[in-house]
Amino acid sequence: MVKRIVIGKKDCLTESCKKSLFVFRGKNGNQRKFCDACIVERRRARQRRRWAIDKEKIVKGRRKAQAAYMKEYRAKNKERLAAYSKSWLANHPGKKTAYMNKWRAENRDRHLVKALKDATRRRARKVNVFVEDVDRDIVFARDKGKCGICNKKIDPAAPFDIDHVIPLSLGGKHSYANVQISHPVCNRRKGNRVGKKANNQEVLQVQRTAELSKGGNATVARPRLSSRT
Ligand SMILES: [Zn+2]
Numbered sequence: 001m002v003k004r005i006v007i008g009k010k011d012c013l014t015e016s017c018k019k020s021l022f023v024f025r026g027k028n029g030n031q032r033k034f035c036d037a038c039i040v041e042r043r044r045a046r047q048r049r050r051w052a053i054d055k056e057k058i059v060k061g062r063r064k065a066q067a068a069y070m071k072e073y074r075a076k077n078k079e080r081l082a083a084y085s086k087s088w089l090a091n092h093p094g095k096k097t098a099y100m101n102k103w104r105a106e107n108r109d110r111h112l113v114k115a116l117k118d119a120t121r122r123r124a125r126k127v128n129v130f131v132e133d134v135d136r137d138i139v140f141a142r143d144k145g146k147c148g149i150c151n152k153k154i155d156p157a158a159p160f161d162i163d164h165v166i167p168l169s170l171g172g173k174h175s176y177a178n179v180q181i182s183h184p185v186c187n188r189r190k191g192n193r194v195g196k197k198a199n200n201q202e203v204l205q206v207q208r209t210a211e212l213s214k215g216g217n218a219t220v221a222r223p224r225l226s227s228r229t
């Protein structure tokens with residue numbers, strides 16, 4: 001390290017402090033304006049001013065950074081965290097159920113939507129025709145709030161079903177192409193039948209499959225092909 005040569009003294013610029021500071025030889029030897037204590041105090045004051053103006057922005061930024069950090073942390077420590085949560089759950093019986101019940105009670109709407117979605121997906125997986133993650137709200141918007149079975153409006157505030165035009169049990173797929181929104185009543189009435197919006201090719205396919213598996217329970221209750229497909 002180069003030894004700095006003191007060539008003079010000056011006072012800290014803070015009026016109330018005026019502590020003396022060394023001035024060193026060289027181009028940058030006279031740069032310091034405040035003593036260490038004043039530098040710290042000025043930095044704090046700057047942060048306080050920024051906080052007063054931009055509190056929300058700062059908090060938001062911190063949360064974002066925190067979330068990013070946690071995401072990375074979880075990804076890196078996946079196994080360790082899984083082992084920890086497993087042992088915690090074993091040591092705290094009933095806690096998980098209690099927590100989940102509480103969440104469900106407090107987030108009733110979100111819980112219902114999630115339960116409906118999960119049920120549909122489970123059913124679709126079971127018959128091995130799961131294609132994509134169908135979002136109920138997207139289907140509702142795409143179908144312009146109209147029931148695909150009776151063609152009448154569905155009250156946006158009322159519950160609605162995601163109907164499979166070709167039922168999953170008949171080989172229909174859980175995909176945007178094969179779903180439509182419907183009144184729960186209409187969906188129950190339609191039951192295990194092929195919807196009018198299925199295209200002829202698909203209906204023929206279902207009929208062939210039904211014939212092949214004679215004796216099976218695949219009922220095609222729409223023998224005549226609709227003209228409005
Ligand atoms: Zn000072």
Ligand SMILES: [Zn+2]
Pocket residue numbers: 147148149150151152182183186
């Ligand atoms: Zn309807």
